[in-house]
Amino acid sequence: MDLGLRGKRALVTGSTAGIGLAAARMLAAEGAEVVINGRTEERVRAAVASITEQVPGAQVRGIAADMGTAEGAAQIVREEPEIDVLVNNVGIFAPAAFEAIPDADWMRFFEVNVMSGVRLSRAYLPGMRARDWGRIVFISSESAVQIPSEMIHYGMTKTAQVAVARGIAETTSGTGITANSVLPGPTDSEGVGTFVADLAKERGISFEEMEREFFASARPSSLLQRFATPDEVAAMIVYTCSQQASATNGAALRVDGGVIRAIL
Structure with a gap:
């Protein structure tokens, strides 16, 4: 199936490994021009080389930037001012007892997991509106629904991502732009x-x-x-970015292996 992504400009944050790398590789295989992001030049170069090797003719480049900072997001926007497909994938996690989580960790998790996507979505949405086409996807987690007692600060950020994605979607009514969240399970x-x-x-x-x-x-x-494997999750992400997913907007799409006990 042709997903209608050929020639689209896609940015996947936190894409030097795991789900992000798998999504970037699949987007490149669909003919999208893909921008890889990671914190270090070494890892970014390795990810670009990996995709180039696995996907003949891939159009892929990379930007090393810390998405946990406003400057990191601004750097990406300066280097890539126009993006059609934004996959807000970057994220951090760490088990910790609630009583032992200091304010600084709450703020750091929120900056990386939530504000990175807020900043980039805010920057790229006007261009998507001008072109009347765009895809914004937040990579949340089943932890957004079932807050893990061992990572409450992480779960909070995942819930926030779902709320932000739905809120953005509400502003895209009647356009060719969609905003969704994807909720992987243990991967x-x-x-x-x-x-x-x-x-x-x-x-x-x-x-x-x-x-x-x-x-x-x-x-x-x-x-x-x-x-789950990163590829199993990435398949949902890439479909959500596709032309064929035009009727999917404001949705929280689970790829959780059935962890969440709910029929809806």
Whole structure:
């Protein structure tokens, strides 16, 4: 299926690994001009090289910028003033007891996970309006619906992303612009994979055993009963960015492996 993305300019933040890299690669495979983003030149160059190698003829370039700061967002806008497809993927997480989370961490999580997308969406929306076409996607999480007790500050930011996406969508009524959020469940991304591998090492068990234990105790409602792959999540993201997804607007789209026990 041709997703109608050929020639569209796409920016995926936090795209040097995991879900972001998978989404960027799939967008490039659909013929979009893709901008990779990460915090360091080394990782950005590696991601660009990876996509170029895997996708013949890929049009991909990169910008190293810290999306946890207003200056980082401004740098990206200066270098890429016009974007048709914006995937607000960058995010951080860290388990911590609620009583042990200082103000600085609450603010840092909000800056990276929420304000990065707010700033870029605000900057690129006028151009999308002028062209009467655009896609804005916030990569949220099932944690937006089921706030994890071990990461309340993270869950709060994921809920905020869903609210911002829906709010933006309300302003695009009657246009060719959509704004949605995608809610992955537990995914074998770089950060999660490392976290689980470290836990397994501490326990003296294999990754597979740790994975089974995680779903038995922490996410027993999962229908998938394993970590999703970045590609499985990216497929939903790229469809949401497509021309064919024009009737999907203001939606919170779950790719959670059935973790959320709800029929709607």
